[in-house]
Amino acid sequence: MKKLLAVLLLGAVVSCSTTTRITDFYKGQPPSQGKTYHTIFVAALVHNLGAKASIENNVAAAAKARGYEVVKSGDVFPPNFTRENVPDRETILSKVKASGCDAIYTVTLVNKESETRYVPGTGPYAPYPRWGWYGSFWGYYSYWSPMMYDPGYYTTDKTYYMETNLYDAQTEQLLFSVQSATVNPNGIEDFSKSYTAAIVRELGAQGLLK
Missing domain, CATH: 3.40.50 (Rossmann fold)
Structure with a gap:
C-alpha cells in the first residue's frame, strides 16, 4: 500500500x-x-x-x-x-x-x-510619533496624498x-x-x-x- x-x-x-x-x-x-x-x-x-x-x-x-x-x-x-x-x-x-x-x-x-473581495490601496498606518511625516504639514501631506489616488481594486478568488x-x-x-x-x-x-x-x-x- x-x-x-x-x-x-x-x-x-x-x-x-x-x-x-x-x-x-x-x-x-x-x-x-x-x-x-x-x-x-x-x-x-x-x-x-x-x-x-x-x-x-x-x-x-x-x-x-x-x-x-x-x-x-x-x-x-x-x-x-x-x-x-x-x-x-x-x-x-x-x-x-x-x-x-x-x-x-x-x-x-x-x-x-x-x-470577490476588495484589495485596499497601499500605505501602512501608524500614529504619531512613530513616523516622521507627522512632524510637519508638508511631510504628512506629501506622504499621504499620492495614496489617495491608489484606491484599491476588486479581485475574484477561485x-x-x-x-x-x-x-x-x-x-x-x-x-x-x-x-x-x-x-x-x-x-x-x-x-x-x-x-x-x-x-x-x-x-x-x-x-x-x-
Whole structure:
C-alpha cells in the first residue's frame, strides 16, 4: 500500500506558488494481508478534456517511471460522455478488469467557488510619533496624498475542491479518500503540483508514507 501511494504521488512533488489545503481525510479498510497492486486504472472525472488528459498523463508518468503498469480512462472510454450516455457499472468494471488493473485511482472536481473581495490601496498606518511625516504639514501631506489616488481594486478568488480516491478493483473497496481546496491556480500544471504536494504531506502525516 505504501509503495503504491508513493508511486502515484511523489513523482509530481515540486515547489509551487499555489496554495492547497487538505480539508478532510478518510482511511478505508486496508487490503487483505499480503495483497499488492501492480496495474492502476487512472480516471480523472472532470468535464474539461484538457484537464482530464493532463491529470491522467501526470499520474501515469509517475507510476510508469517506477515500474507500474497504468491504464488511463481516456484511452479506454470515448471522451464524449454525457449524463445520458455514461456506461453502466458492469460495462465500466468489466473493461477495468479486462485491462488487468487491480487498483482504481480517481480524481474528481467536486465543487468550484468564486468570491470577490476588495484589495485596499497601499500605505501602512501608524500614529504619531512613530513616523516622521507627522512632524510637519508638508511631510504628512506629501506622504499621504499620492495614496489617495491608489484606491484599491476588486479581485475574484477561485477555489477548486478536489477529491482523490483509491479503490481495490476486485472488491471496489475504498482504500483512502482525500479532499482538498486549491485557491487561484495559475494553470493545470500549477494546480497539479500544489494539489499533489498537499496530498503527499497529508498521507505522510497519516502514516501512509515514510
